Amino acid sequence: MIATRKGTERIVALNAAARALGILVGEPLADARARHPGLASDAQAPAEEAALLAALADWCDRYTPLVALDGDDGLLLDITGCAHLFARDGAGAIQDDGLPAGERVLMDDCLRRLGDQGFAARAAVADTPAAAWALARHAPEPDGLAGAAVGAGIAPGAWRDALVALPVAALRLEEATVDALARVGLTRIADVVDRPRGPLASRFGRELVRRIDRLRGDEAEPISPRLAVPLLAADRRFFEPISREEDVRGVILALAERLSRDLERRGEGGRAFELALFRVDGVVNRVTVGTSRALREPARVLGLFAERLAALGDDFDAGFGFDLVRLCVLEAQRFEAFQSDFTQAGEQTEALDALIDRLGARLGIARVARFLPCDSHLPEARQKLVPAALVDTTALVWCSETPVAPDTPQLRPLRLIDPPEPVEAVAMVPEGPPLRFRWRRALYEVRACEGPERLVPPWWQSPQPPQARDYYRVEDGEGRRFWLYREGFYEADAGVELRAPRWFLQGLYA
Amino acid sequence: MVAVPRPDPDRTLLVELRSRVAALEGRLSSEAQLQPDPASAANGQGPARLLTGVAGFDGLFAAAGMPCGTLHEATSAESRSGGALTGFAAALLSCLAARRAGAVLWVTEPDGGREAGAPNAEGLARFGLDPARVVLVRARCVAEMLWAVEEGVQAKGVCAVVAEMRGAPRALDLTASRRLLLRAEAGGATAFLLRHAGGAAPTAAVTRFRIAARLSGGREDRRLAPLGRPGWRVELQRNRDGRPGTVELEWDHAMRSFAAPADREPVVPRTGDGPAGAPGTGRVVAFARR
Numbered sequence: 001m002i003a004t005r006k007g008t009e010r011i012v013a014l015n016a017a018a019r020a021l022g023i024l025v026g027e028p029l030a031d032a033r034a035r036h037p038g039l040a041s042d043a044q045a046p047a048e049e050a051a052l053l054a055a056l057a058d059w060c061d062r063y064t065p066l067v068a069l070d071g072d073d074g075l076l077l078d079i080t081g082c083a084h085l086f087a088r089d090g091a092g093a094i095q096d097d098g099l100p101a102g103e104r105v106l107m108d109d110c111l112r113r114l115g116d117q118g119f120a121a122r123a124a125v126a127d128t129p130a131a132a133w134a135l136a137r138h139a140p141e142p143d144g145l146a147g148a149a150v151g152a153g154i155a156p157g158a159w160r161d162a163l164v165a166l167p168v169a170a171l172r173l174e175e176a177t178v179d180a181l182a183r184v185g186l187t188r189i190a191d192v193v194d195r196p197r198g199p200l201a202s203r204f205g206r207e208l209v210r211r212i213d214r215l216r217g218d219e220a221e222p223i224s225p226r227l228a229v230p231l232l233a234a235d236r237r238f239f240e241p242i243s244r245e246e247d248v249r250g251v252i253l254a255l256a257e258r259l260s261r262d263l264e265r266r267g268e269g270g271r272a273f274e275l276a277l278f279r280v281d282g283v284v285n286r287v288t289v290g291t292s293r294a295l296r297e298p299a300r301v302l303g304l305f306a307e308r309l310a311a312l313g314d315d316f317d318a319g320f321g322f323d324l325v326r327l328c329v330l331e332a333q334r335f336e337a338f339q340s341d342f343t344q345a346g347e348q349t350e351a352l353d354a355l356i357d358r359l360g361a362r363l364g365i366a367r368v369a370r371f372l373p374c375d376s377h378l379p380e381a382r383q384k385l386v387p388a389a390l391v392d393t394t395a396l397v398w399c400s401e402t403p404v405a406p407d408t409p410q411l412r413p414l415r416l417i418d419p420p421e422p423v424e425a426v427a428m429v430p431e432g433p434p435l436r437f438r439w440r441r442a443l444y445e446v447r448a449c450e451g452p453e454r455l456v457p458p459w460w461q462s463p464q465p466p467q468a469r470d471y472y473r474v475e476d477g478e479g480r481r482f483w484l485y486r487e488g489f490y491e492a493d494a495g496v497e498l499r500a501p502r503w504f505l506q507g508l509y510a
Numbered sequence: 511m512v513a514v515p516r517p518d519p520d521r522t523l524l525v526e527l528r529s530r531v532a533a534l535e536g537r538l539s540s541e542a543q544l545q546p547d548p549a550s551a552a553n554g555q556g557p558a559r560l561l562t563g564v565a566g567f568d569g570l571f572a573a574a575g576m577p578c579g580t581l582h583e584a585t586s587a588e589s590r591s592g593g594a595l596t597g598f599a600a601a602l603l604s605c606l607a608a609r610r611a612g613a614v615l616w617v618t619e620p621d622g623g624r625e626a627g628a629p630n631a632e633g634l635a636r637f638g639l640d641p642a643r644v645v646l647v648r649a650r651c652v653a654e655m656l657w658a659v660e661e662g663v664q665a666k667g668v669c670a671v672v673a674e675m676r677g678a679p680r681a682l683d684l685t686a687s688r689r690l691l692l693r694a695e696a697g698g699a700t701a702f703l704l705r706h707a708g709g710a711a712p713t714a715a716v717t718r719f720r721i722a723a724r725l726s727g728g729r730e731d732r733r734l735a736p737l738g739r740p741g742w743r744v745e746l747q748r749n750r751d752g753r754p755g756t757v758e759l760e761w762d763h764a765m766r767s768f769a770a771p772a773d774r775e776p777v778v779p780r781t782g783d784g785p786a787g788a789p790g791t792g793r794v795v796a797f798a799r800r
Contacts, residue, residue: 355615478723510593510598510742
């Protein structure tokens with residue numbers, strides 16, 4: 001793998017065979033080619049690499065929900081409280097190297113699966129992120145295993161024995177600090193870790209002391225997980241991967257039942273659910289559904305996911321099957337139980353909410369909308385379409401006074417054309433109603449007209465003074481009714497030219 | 511002395527007073543009320559037929575009034591007549607929604623809004639259809655739209671479903687529309703297919719209305735609102751539940767009901783060439799002429 005650094009093509013990554021030839025990372029490609037003409041090289045693609053690492057991080061979600069990216073080639077997993085789940089017989093049994101069984105099994109499993117996917121990974125388990133980082137990146141490679149998946153572990157409390165022999169660079173210091181330390185003969189962690197802190201800090205900066213604290217575990221080092229940690233999760237692993245859609249549905253139902261018991265204990269219902277399907281080849285499919293009210297019936301949860309999977313259609317690719325299926329509750333809310341009455345109003349609302357959820361799951365939540373009234377006098381800003389699943393229906397208050405006189409004009413059109421379409425209109429007098437107009441290349445004769453109604457856009461929203469609009473409701477020769485407006489006035493521009501206002505068509509009436 | 515049904519100041523006053531009383535009492539005018547069907551009322555599905563109060567329209571159907579809980583179709587000649595088509599649908603929905611609980615599901619095609627605009631909440635509100643009861647679904651293709659309509663007519667909390675499309679989509683064939691019809695009849699909600707610039711493609715809908723705007727031509731005697739009420743020339747091209755025919759309708763915003771156009775109203779009630787409908791709004795009222 002090559003990349004251009006400081007004007008020359010340099011080697012940034014190597015495979016095991018190249019390393020065996022004695023080629024080093026950072027060497028110019030030309031030098032390496034001179035020694036080994038048969039060298040195959042490929043340009044580095046940072047975007048693809050980042051995407052791959054992100055996908056890998058998602059995949060690592062199977063071990064713990066707390067997965068963070070570490071630089072551009074590492075992952076940090078916080079497995080506190082997760083490891084014992086992986087111990088096969090007797091949680092907490094200590095292995096001969098001092099590592100608890102759960103941690104060992106987890107790391108081995110992770111390395112084996114990554115190896116199967118074709119990654120050469122190095123892993124370490126330790127008490128603190130800093131210790132694990134040091135061990136994974138700077139531990140000497142065992143002979144004959146160069147480039148293969150290697151895992152190492154530090155028993156709880158035993159960081160000193162494992163790490164003191166490592167170079168100071170393993171403290172994750174900047175290059176300048178490492179050089180400064182080397183100049184005074186401090187090259188190993190053992191040389192700095194027990195020195196008086198004051199002189200170290202004053203000479204090499206506070207960063208060094210902080211790194212040492214983090215290594216010892218005196219200072220906590222938080223990791224920032226990539227994905228939000230779900231409130232509740234239930235998963236099921238399969239020895240034999242499943243791929244049929246019916247099987248997946250069955251698993252979702254079983255997981256939803258487990259979640260529903262947990263939700264019931266908390267007195268809550270889920271508002272957002274996520275289904276993660278871990279494919280054998282490392283691809284993770286995630287499907288999220290939202291609901292318009294707190295929900296915990298397993299059959300309804302399954303129904304929503306079934307809609308989503310049906311919407312995916314052919315895009316849903318099970319590949320060689322899924323070996324882990326996980327269902328999470330991302331968002332929960334108090335579950336309001338209601339009692340049905342004779343009017344069945346509650347049941348109707350619930351049926352409508354269920355319909356909105358079903359439609360939203362298949363079409364996308366924003367495509368199922370309601371009209372939210374907005375405080376604006378401009379017709380295009382008067383209403384807003386908001387997702388029906390998220391809006392509180394008590395906010396949808398539309399003024400609906402009954403006109404008392406039988407011939408009250410209809411002020412607003414039934415259909416709104418947004419943005420308004422320009423039309424060519426002719427008026428008898430400059431600021432009078434239109435006589436005829438041309439819209440979409442068809443000519444319309446105005447037979448009758450109501451108006452004008454003047455609306456001015458808010459002056460505080462644009463730097464230029466807003467153009468007033470004079471709206472007319474017009475009827476053409478065949479009875480069709482339109483809503484036209486004239487933007488601006490006839491005015492002398494700089495005293496020379498008469499600037500004609502423009503006409504627009506914004507709506508259709510019945 | 512029989513008053514000629516012209517916009518007479520007294521008559522205008524009477525209509526206004528009647529509408530005020532109706533609004534105060536929270537009842538609807540007697541002409542526009544529905545006859546509850548015992549079977550469907552027992553199901554909790556509301557009345558089975560919609561009486562508009564216009565004899566010429568109600569009489570076109572076999573049992574007086576447009577059947578609910580089934581599939582109707584309305585088309586317009588061009589998409590620039592979309593206002594008239596939407597208005598007719600909004601008027602029918604307003605009548606339906608006043609008498610039934612539940613939401614109105616309005617399903618549109620993705621680019622339907624580009625050609626004829628998008629439904630406007632304030633315009634619907636003026637027709638008496640509360641925008642808070644409308645759920646707007648923007649489907650991505652016709653197949654999704656048909657699926658959404660099918661889901662909608664089966665749901666309990668929905669009283670009417672509108673599917674809006676342009677032309678005659680290939681996916682909406684006899685089989686698909688028959689499926690919608692059966693679902694609507696089983697579910698109880700009324701479904702409307704609004705086809706802008708829709709030709710005479712065959713569907714399984716019970717009716718096919720051809721909607722055109724009715725020319726009011728401007729009325730000099732209405733100084734405030736020369737355009738007058740919204741009106742339609744409704745051609746019932748196909749009717750499985752009665753006979754085809756053409757009728758002119760107007761919408762009365764104050765009464766929230768259909769009305770026969772005032773200037774074409776027959777003085778003598780129409781003799782029946784069908785079952786007798788409910789008495790129309792254009793009742794003969796006697797006034798002393800000043």
